[in-house]
Amino acid sequence: MPMATARRQRIVVAGAGFAGFQAARTLARLARGAAEIVVINPTDYFLYLPLLPEVTAGILDPRRVAVPLAALGRGVSPVLGEVESVDVEARQVVHTDPEGTRSRTSYDRLVLAVGSVNKLLPVPGVAEHAHGFRSIGEALYLRDHLLMQLELAAAARDPDERAARCTFVVVGAGYTGTEVAAQGQSLTRAAAARLPGLRGQPLRWLLVDLAPRVLPGLDERLAATAHDVLTGRGMDVRTGTTVKVATKEGVELSDGEFVPTRMLIWCVGVRPDPVVQGLGLPTVEGRLVVDEYLRVPGHPEVFACGDAAAVPDLTRPGELTPMTAQHAYRQGKAVARNVAASYGRGQARPYKHRDLGFVVDLGGADAAANPLGVPLAGVAAKALTRGYHLSVIPGNRARIAADWALDALLPRQIVQLGLAYGPAASLAEKEPVPH
Numbered sequence: 119m120p121m122a123t124a125r126r127q128r129i130v131v132a133g134a135g136f137a138g139f140q141a142a143r144t145l146a147r148l149a150r151g152a153a154e155i156v157v158i159n160p161t162d163y164f165l166y167l168p169l170l171p172e173v174t175a176g177i178l179d180p181r182r183v184a185v186p187l188a189a190l191g192r193g194v195s196p197v198l199g200e201v202e203s204v205d206v207e208a209r210q211v212v213h214t215d216p217e218g219t220r221s222r223t224s225y226d227r228l229v230l231a232v233g234s235v236n237k238l239l240p241v242p243g244v245a246e247h248a249h250g251f252r253s254i255g256e257a258l259y260l261r262d263h264l265l266m267q268l269e270l271a272a273a274a275r276d277p278d279e280r281a282a283r284c285t286f287v288v289v290g291a292g293y294t295g296t297e298v299a300a301q302g303q304s305l306t307r308a309a310a311a312r313l314p315g316l317r318g319q320p321l322r323w324l325l326v327d328l329a330p331r332v333l334p335g336l337d338e339r340l341a342a343t344a345h346d347v348l349t350g351r352g353m354d355v356r357t358g359t360t361v362k363v364a365t366k367e368g369v370e371l372s373d374g375e376f377v378p379t380r381m382l383i384w385c386v387g388v389r390p391d392p393v394v395q396g397l398g399l400p401t402v403e404g405r406l407v408v409d410e411y412l413r414v415p416g417h418p419e420v421f422a423c424g425d426a427a428a429v430p431d432l433t434r435p436g437e438l439t440p441m442t443a444q445h446a447y448r449q450g451k452a453v454a455r456n457v458a459a460s461y462g463r464g465q466a467r468p469y470k471h472r473d474l475g476f477v478v479d480l481g482g483a484d485a486a487a488n489p490l491g492v493p494l495a496g497v498a499a500k501a502l503t504r505g506y507h508l509s510v511i512p513g514n515r516a517r518i519a520a521d522w523a524l525d526a527l528l529p530r531q532i533v534q535l536g537l538a539y540g541p542a543a544s545l546a547e548k549e550p551v552p553h
Contacts, residue, residue, distance in 0.1 A: 127153035129457060130211055130225035132201045132393075134159035134187055136167075136443045137424025138231030140450025141457075143512065145229075146191045148458035155194045156223060158201055158213050162187050165254065166511045168443060169518070171294075173257045174264075175301035175481065176530045178521045180254045185513040197223065201232055203396050206417060227419050227457050230406065231450065234388035234425035234441060243364035248289070248384035251298055255537075260383065262538035264302060265309055267380050269534075272315030282378035284310075284321050287369055288385060289361050291327035292334065295385030296344055297479055299325045302383070303353060304481040309532045324377060326356040335440070336476055339493040343486035344478055347495075388441065390426050402428040402438065410468035412453045421457055423449035432470040444473065447510065477503040 129149065131142045134157050142157045149155065163184035172178040187196040199213035199221065210222045236250045249263065250256050264286070271283035286306065288299040303323045310316045325332070325348065332348070332355060333341040349355055356371070361382070363370040368378040390404040399414060400407040405428035406414060412429065414420040423429065424446035429439045439445045452469040459466040477487040477499070485499035494502060504522065508515050 127226045127461070128224065129153045129155045129227040129229065130223055131155065131157045131229045131231060132204070132211055133231035133233050133391075133424070133426070134161075134164050134196075135231060135233040135424060136164075136446035137233070137426075137450040137453070138229065139164040139185070139187075139190070139512065140447055141229050141231060141423065141454045142187075142190050142194055144451050144454030145457060146194050148454060148463050149461060150193050152458070152461040152463060153226065156197055156225075157187060157190065157194060158197045158199050158211060158223065159187065160198070160200045160216075162196060162198060164512070166507075167252075167294075168297075169507060169511070170251065170254070170257045171297040171301040171479070173254065174251075174261045174298065175305045176261065176532070177301075177525045178518060180258060182514045182518045182521060183511075184254065185511065189513055201391075201393055203393060204228065204230070206397060206399065206420065209419065225419075227460065228421065229453055229457060230394075230420065230422040230426055231424045231446075231453075232391040232393050232426045233446075234390050235392070236384065237387040237389045239386060241361055241364065244361065244382075244384060247364045247366060248382040250384050251294060252388075258535060259537045260298075260302075261305065262534045262536070263381060264306055265532065265534050266538045268306060268309050268313060268316065271319070272313040278378065280316075280319060281322075282368065283380050284316070284319055285324070285368075285377060285379040286322070286381045286383070287324045287326065287361075287377060287379050288383045289326055290385035290387060291325050291329065291332040291355070291357070292385065292387060293336075293476070293478065295325065295327070295383075296332055296348070298383060298385055299323060299353065300348060300479070300481040300484075303351060305530075308530055312532055322354065323352075324354045324356060326359045326361065326371065328358065328360045328372075330357055332357065333478065337488045337491070337493070340476060340478065340486050340488050343493070343495045343499075344480060347480045347484045347486070388425065394426050405438070405441075410470075411456050411466050412449060412469055413456070418460070421453045423453045429469060432468060433472045439469075439471075440473075442473075444476075445471065477506050479503050 166183045169183045173180045199215045201213045203212045214220050267283040271280045274280040360372050361369045362372050370376045406422045408427050412421050425441040431437045431439045456466040475489040485503040487494040487499040487502045
């Protein structure tokens, strides 16, 4: 009777954002031959979120910010599906493909990197009337909607309607909200200049946040630069303010003002994916508890990283690493090394990384940056910002550089793609149902 052969080990990476993509790519190199690597993700690409505002602005082709999972290399098998739950005891991941078929994938090691989703606050009308900004589809829809409002405003005879359609409100002055507001204002200015019906019509942009300043949590000098650039362009920056009620006709702010508008963009922040809460394991602020090796206590076969994980910050004892792309990117590499070490490939190491600074693209020739704590603004910051993105994104570098060059030399193509004529892409429709 022939001897039974041992089943090949399987590593499942749940999610292919910054953390998951880097984990899978590093594992393909470190654990090749030791196990098969399966990546479960709702899309067949890794989305480089920091450049998404430039897709809305029409600077970058949307394919530039999408790096195919096929680029992960040999030994990695992408599976198209949304992770619904994880059966920790049975060591299985439950996921659903785009056509609704539910499957179970078993694992010997699990890297949970499901990331985060939009943070919704209990504000009446926001889920129905606000637009999120977490996907290529939402970025393109937002672009179409901005252009459509301007074109409808140009044809409107009622001055109040025209003013409302030329007013845009962004809620959340963090990293994403600040860049979306900056790039959105640049796009609408370029588009309005080509519409004779809007000659002399002011374009009003409001950026509101309950925090005392823009870019809360980042360096104050970085925030001051961003604030000065935006207000210098005429943007109405309202700190200590938020939306109280949202309606089809506009928004009521917490300071009592009602702002007529047809465009409410929600960039308040993110929260860990609801999958984490369904695990039945300890969490902190919705994030899965892990040790400094990114392992889940009591389950040495389960690792977690990125926004879904409460990773202890060894540079600031007692605190957790913030939910940033910079940490997720490096945690993905670190978790791969530690998973490989569990198979005897190398040695496990604790995750330790100090923030190296941040870059914020403010559109045009403007940006703000603080590499290693050194404040930069203007062209120098812009060059550093673009150089950083080109060094980090794991593909499409030549195409991105070409798009930037063409944007500098040629006028932008101001045209809708027809996406805004369908059902409204509201937060209520985009927000995943808790598992």
